[in-house]
Amino acid sequence: MTDHAHSDDAHSYRIGAVARLTGISVDRLRAWERRYGVVETRRTEALGRIYNRSDVERLTMIKQLVDLGNSISSVANLTDEQLKERLQQDSRSSHRSDPFTTLPxxxxxxxxxxxxxxxxxxxxxxxxxxxxxxxxxxxxxxxxxxxxxxxxxxxxxxxxxxxxxxxxxxxxxxxxxxxxxxxxxxxxxxxxxxxxxxxxxxxxxxxxxxxxxxxxxxxxxxxxxxxxxTALSSDLGEGIPPRRFRDEELVRLASVSRSVECECPEHLITLIGSLTAFEAYSANCKNRNPDDAVLHAYLHRITAHARALVEEALENVAEMEGLID
The missing domain is CATH 3.40.50.2300 (Response regulator)
Structure with missing residues (x-):
């Protein structure tokens, strides 16, 4: 597991900022945490998952080793020092031992x-x-x-x-x-x-x-x-992010959320439903109206990313409220 303590708590990052700094997508980062415990994140009521500077540097090393061909399972539980040694020893990465300089x-x-x-x-x-x-x-x-x-x-x-x-x-x-x-x-x-x-x-x-x-x-x-x-906020890329929740999962969450005092999950589910509907509408318009294809392709992409952000918010809120594991 990690060998660094949260000694730099004054510098905190949300998961989107970590994705931007490390080049690891939000979905992949969540999967690595869930399956392998790559870092020891904390949670706050206001911000959800919180990472510190040491987490960012550790994740960057892990990402680099994976890019070099190492399996995530073989490096996820190495200490920070072991990660640095692995980078130095890897013959395929002899020219890039540590992604961060130690000198000013x-x-x-x-x-x-x-x-x-x-x-x-x-x-x-x-x-x-x-x-x-x-x-x-x-x-x-x-x-x-x-x-x-x-x-x-x-x-x-x-x-x-x-x-x-x-x-x-x-x-x-x-x-x-x-x-x-x-x-x-x-x-x-x-x-x-x-x-x-x-x-x-x-x-x-x-x-x-x-x-x-x-x-x-x-x-x-x-x-x-x-x-x-890799993740400039104003440059979302051309891809359409996949849905995190199926319709039946949203229905189940909506019914469960009524049993808690906080109404945020229900409001977020409503937003996701509206965005998903407009996303489908924009995709349909894009295909049926050649004259407006560029505009509707843009609307489709932006709406899909907005939906993905709200889905991330729902996941965080649902986890904090104990609605999902």
């Missing part, structure tokens, strides 16, 4: 909010060494060569096709190994192109811990997508 990372930052945040909070981020932080792009670009950063931290309200060329220029000029981009909005193809160039994408606003972990991640040069970039 030299960072150069650009962006009005990010620059101010790093200057004010650097003492709370021991894993980073701030080489320079600039609020004006021209000043930042001009000083890059002298700063010699390992990682660039870039803040953009929106990203566009020319942002990709700008990133190429900044990486080449600085010699940084990768960039962490704190972004607001942008197109799917632009985010994809940025990731392919080594950018870790985080959605604004970002927490200090999330930013530090993304900077400390030592990107495998053979990997096409770094872990922290």
């Amino acid at each position: 990372v030299r960072v150069a930052a650009y962006g009005e909010t990010i620059a101010a945040m790093l200057r004010a909070s650097l003492d709370r981020m021991p894993g980073l060494h701030l080489a320079g932080a600039y609020q004006h792009f021209d000043d930042f670009r001009r000083q890059l060569m002298s700063l010699a950063p390992e990682v660039l931290v870039l803040e953009y309200a929106g990203v566009y096709p020319d942002t990709v060329d700008e990133l190429d220029d900044l990486l080449q000029r600085s010699g940084a190994r990768h960039a962490v981009m704190v972004c607001g909005f942008g197109r799917h193809d632009v985010f994809k192109a940025l990731r392919e160039r080594g950018a870790v994408i985080l959605r604004s606003p970002v927490s200090l811990e999330e930013l530090e972990l993304a900077c400390r991640y030592r990107r495998d040069p053979e990997a096409s997508t770094p872990p922290a970039a």
Whole structure:
């Protein structure tokens, strides 16, 4: 089992943030916890499952070993030290022994909010060494060569096709190994192109811990997508998430939930029913109306992800109320 205590409780993450930082899907993470006890999570009434920083680093190592061909059952119950040793010993991963650097990372930052945040909070981020932080792009670009950063931290309200060329220029000029981009909005193809160039994408606003972990991640040069970039909130992907509850399971939960004082499960079940109905309607419209195919495909995808989020909320509430195991 794990050998780390919850000594960093001040930094807590919900399951969605953990999925974003580790690259493990929420469904797979739940399955690994249920079947193998990969981490010792805690629960709060308000937030459900809670993870700390050590959990994130442990899960990242486990994910990397599984990606290298190890079965989850063979690594799930190793201690943190054993996981590190396994990564170092694995001949197939000799070039990527530990996904996180242990020494402070030299960072150069650009962006009005990010620059101010790093200057004010650097003492709370021991894993980073701030080489320079600039609020004006021209000043930042001009000083890059002298700063010699390992990682660039870039803040953009929106990203566009020319942002990709700008990133190429900044990486080449600085010699940084990768960039962490704190972004607001942008197109799917632009985010994809940025990731392919080594950018870790985080959605604004970002927490200090999330930013530090993304900077400390030592990107495998053979990997096409770094872990922290796989689940940007505004970039849900093209897939349709499967349903977590069958209709008969929702009916059963609705009947059981009437026996408890909290009405939240019943309200969530109603929301899921409405979203599922609209999801089916959007899919049908997408197939029957070629002129509106793009719009309805978008509505179908967004509704499906909204349904999946409400299903996750229902699962958490139902577990806390003792309605499901």
